[in-house]
Amino acid sequence: MAELYWYQYALIGLVFAWSGLVRSGLGFGGAVLSLPFLLLIHNAPLVYLPLIAVHLLFFSGLLGAQRLIQRRREPERGSTVDWPYLRRAMAILIGPTLVGVWGLLTLPAALMGSIIFVIIAFYALGYVFNRPFRSSHPRLDAVFLMLGGYFSGTSLIGAPLIIAVFATHVAAHQLRDTLFVLWFILVLLKMVAFVYTGVELHLIHHLWLLPCAAVGHVLGLRLHDYLLRTEPAVFYRVLGTVLLVVSTMGLWRVWA
Secondary structure: OOOHHHHHHHHHHHHHHHHHHHHHHHHOOOOOOOOHHHHHHHOHHHHHHHHHHHHHHHHHHHHHHHHHHHHHHHHHOOOOOOOOHHHHHHHHHHHHHHHHHHHHHHOHHHHHHHHHHHHHHHHHHHHHOOOOHHHHHHHHHHHHHEEEEEEHHOOOOOOOHHHHHHHOOOOHHHHHHHHHHHHHHHHHHHHHHHHHHOOOOHHOOOOOOHHHHHHHHHHHHHHHHHHHHHHOHHHHHHHHHHHHHHHHHHHHHHHH
16 A cells, blocks of 8 residues: 555544444445445545455355354244345356456556446445335346446445345345355455466555454444344435535546
């Protein structure tokens, strides 16, 4: 990571705490809802994505271990992961994801940053107008999964498209944990590609970023319980507005 001012490091720590909160609270968003803020601080996608990827592997693995212990204690509750549908979806996702990883490694940082900002602004409009992506047809399912896999490969921001499909096929009580397993698999593929191509992983920065994300993770568990009891439309509308403003600022900064 390049030498930054102290306040930039402080802001990066806050954003990683935010990423931990939304990742455990919503079951997605660790990248898509934090990357625009990070790129606004310092426009270097290949710096942040390995850090986010390691955090996702760590916390999704932690949640998986917690669920395994819980299942052994309460076997009557059954699995919280829809394994049959996960296997069917992975057959479609894996190819576009690998193509997306190749694009991330070859595209210039400025162009990659612009693509990320445009995609997130598009997502944000859906949140603002309460028109999230939805799929109700097998062919549209396949299109959303392929696009979501590609965007996940390039920058880990394919979650809204993938969730549009999973939400119609996976029971609500299994959705979050099924998504965590999916993210673990997709990110593991990405990390293998990073290591193989010699991308700097900046592992030293986990010494201070992991505690930041851990604080957000604990708060996110409470957020998840709260959202299950309430209507989250207002939360998503505010979130979409903020993301739209940040993405617009990011595009202006990249191309000004």
